[in-house]
Amino acid sequence: MEELLKNLQIRVNENLYLKDPESSSLGKKIIENSIILIEEIGFEGFTFKKLGDRIQSPEASIYRYFENKHKLLLYLTSWYWSWKEYQLVIKTYSIPNPQKKLDLILEIITQSVETDSNFSHINEVKLNTIVINENSKSFLTKEVDEDNKQGYFLIYKRLINRIKDIILEVNPNYPFPSSLASTIVDGSLHQHFLKKHFPTITDCNKVVSPTDFYKNLVFKTLDV
Amino acid sequence: MEELLKNLQIRVNENLYLKDPESSSLGKKIIENSIILIEEIGFEGFTFKKLGDRIQSPEASIYRYFENKHKLLLYLTSWYWSWKEYQLVIKTYSIPNPQKKLDLILEIITQSVETDSNFSHINEVKLNTIVINENSKSFLTKEVDEDNKQGYFLIYKRLINRIKDIILEVNPNYPFPSSLASTIVDGSLHQHFLKKHFPTITDCNKVVSPTDFYKNLVFKTLDV
DNA sequence: TATATTTTAATAGTAATACTATTATTTTTG
DNA sequence: CAAAAATAATAGTATTACTATTAAAATATA
Incomplete structure (x- = not known):
């Protein structure tokens, strides 16, 4: 299973980049180091100039791969959700019982990434931190409708729809399956953030997890 | 009740501004027009230069009131949550039944603001839109821990704690009252956003509301 | 293998942004 | 009414976000 993940290449919407960063060593350096740098200094403080200094290339070279830093963020979050989708599909494929399936899905989606798979230049632990801190900035913009039309959020929406389908398998009469699915995905990121920065308004801590x-x-709401 | 709200002045943390915008007519113009402008062009596109052009004052004059646009956003979101807190406290004060109280709280928090109270220079309908689109940007920053230490999020956290208390009144054995309360506040903003921009991953629409x-x-989860 | 073609990266810019120091003006107070 | 204090306007600067142009390297073709 881990082996399988190692060999497949995660693909994101082609319009997110000008030149595929997976196609050259400079491109891979851009992805690898943008993850490290954004995790370190935050998306607002991140600039192509600083990334260029870090990888010893001029910022103009980075502009040949990504139009701007927002597109790069969309690339990184898309990669993350695509990676999560693979895990979800592969790990739940052989489970016939819908309840067990949903239980496993909740673990995959709401647990934080603890170990880097080391199969690529992408550090998944740091990328998970970026998603917790920056994911909502990828769509909370004035350009969201255009970006959506371009298909930049397809993977994210498909993942939520997969969760919705399993929710309906567990309880076909539940009236809000899509809202519950989107609440799980977005809400668990929020609980992880609160755990770290606002511990007084969450019950999550060292012993209680967002997964709990x-x-x-979810199971109370679905009457099971 | 509406009368009461008209007469009280909403107070926010004093360190959010250099000079109290409520203390001068220029200050009130800054608040009034920043709400209109941020709602119109989004927080990323918003600059003190553009606001200055709009109110016919140089940007440097706006810098005498707010250190930067992030502090202004914190001022606006604090104002909004303080306003919601007043509604919550006053409207639920006389209700003894915890379940009815929580039901009303859910309406106050999750319903969108439909009418402007007109009692001030603040347009609450537009401010509600700003909170839906920009609230999470007020804390998803590298400075969040410093800002928290300065007390900039006290009102927001106090509001969530009030909701938590009522949740515990309804079901004293429920193990996640704070997480549920923070999920309601943050999650309902998210559902409003999805309703507008990503209708395929929510069940909310013209007939079904985030409140539903x-x-x-909440009531399924709390076993009532 | 030599040359043409294409790809890729570096240089050198510009307009806009975010902010500050200083000066001018207005308002308040004794 | 003059002095002091508060407030606003002018004129800057460093950084950011990006682009046009040129140079160098890699690849394809004759």
């Missing part, structure tokens, strides 16, 4: 909260919430 | 979804979710 969401498993209770 | 959250009432079902």
